[in-house]
Amino acid sequence: MSRHEKINYVEFPARDMEATKLFFGKVFGWGFEDYGTEYIAFSDQGLDGGFYRSEKCSSAGEGAALLVFYSGKLEETLAKVEAAGGVIVRPTFSFPGGRRFHFTDPNGNEFGVWSE
16 A cells, blocks of 8 residues: 555654653553654554654644544553543543543543444
């Protein structure tokens, strides 16, 4: 499949790079590559991307795109998010095709997690 004109990379704001690495490492097993003090990158997570230093955050309620993870064990993933310091901003709900919840990371960025 051609990569031409396909979504290839995503970037998020982050106030605290260390908290970001700890949170995503604990919950999803991510590793990061540091590019100085202002940027960290992740790869091999379905879509490569990174976090850039910023006081802002990404929220679907403010019109930002919502990235949604898949989980085969939704309740276990929710427990890992909470244990790592994530905040559940929309408890598990049903939608056509499955169930999902929304959370914020330590920077206030909003994400979703869904399962059948």
